[in-house]
Amino acid sequence: MTTQRRSYETGHQPKCLVIVDDTAEWDRAVYYASRWAIRVGGGVVMLRVIEIEDQNQQWLGVADIMRAEAEDAANEALDRASGRANGIAAITPERVIREGDPTEQILDVIDKDVDIVMLVLAANPGPEGPGPLVAEMAEAAGSFPIPVTIVSGSLSDADIDALS
Helix, strand or coil: CCCCCCCCCCCCCCEEEEECCCCCCHHHHHHHHHHHHHHHCCEEEEEEEECCCCCCHHHHHHHHHHHHHHHHHHHHHHHHHHHHHHHHHCCCCEEEEEECCHHHHHHHHHHHCCCEEEEEEEECCCCCCCCHHHHHHHHHHHHCCCCEEEEECCCCHHHHHHHC
16 A cells, blocks of 8 residues: 555545444444544544355345345444444544455555544453454554554543543
8 A cells, every 4th residue: 555645735634444343342433533533623434344255146136135234234333333423523424335354445445545544443341352353453553554543442431531
């Protein structure tokens, strides 16, 4: 990825990217990103990645139904997250739905939007670990094209308010 960030140039606005997934802690990332956006006068891009297994051609009709159901679920999740961001910071986030490998889709969204300056993820505070996406990003952090902020899933709204 060689796309130069342009977020602080005239006509641009810094944005952070938040992944809205099925984890319990996604709300912590949305809360942090929304607070950050209001503090810096920036925006938020919310990404939901649909992971559809390889579909057999003979089951194309079933695959289409599964894809439509996944898109409906993605829109519902983004509706909840957008409502949360609007309630926190009176902002209307951009919404992106992609299909495929989450890491590849995250990198592609960042590459295509030169105003994204930070990826915000939330880590599971439980004994099962931070979550697969956080673990994967931690391994790639040294070569990632933008800063990655990982918010602890155990932080309260007041804790995040004090940090952002």
